[in-house]
Amino acid sequence: MLYLIAGDTVLVLAQTFLEASEQAKEKSEFSMERRATYVFRNIEGKWFCAIDNSYGTDLVE
Secondary structure (H helix, E strand, O other), X not given: OEEXXXXXXXXXXXXXXEEOOXXXXXXXXXXXXXXXXXXXXXXXXXXXXXXXXXXXXXXXX
């Protein structure tokens, strides 16, 4: 996870690897990498998620 802070806003870039259990792999091949993008804003000392893009750049491909 990487984050860039600018004032009261933070951009979070996260990379997640998902892999199926051995039992599930027998039924189907399932593993993936996901790169997510989030934007948080600090309002009165509390962080709020302004953008939750768990699909990352996959949405534009």
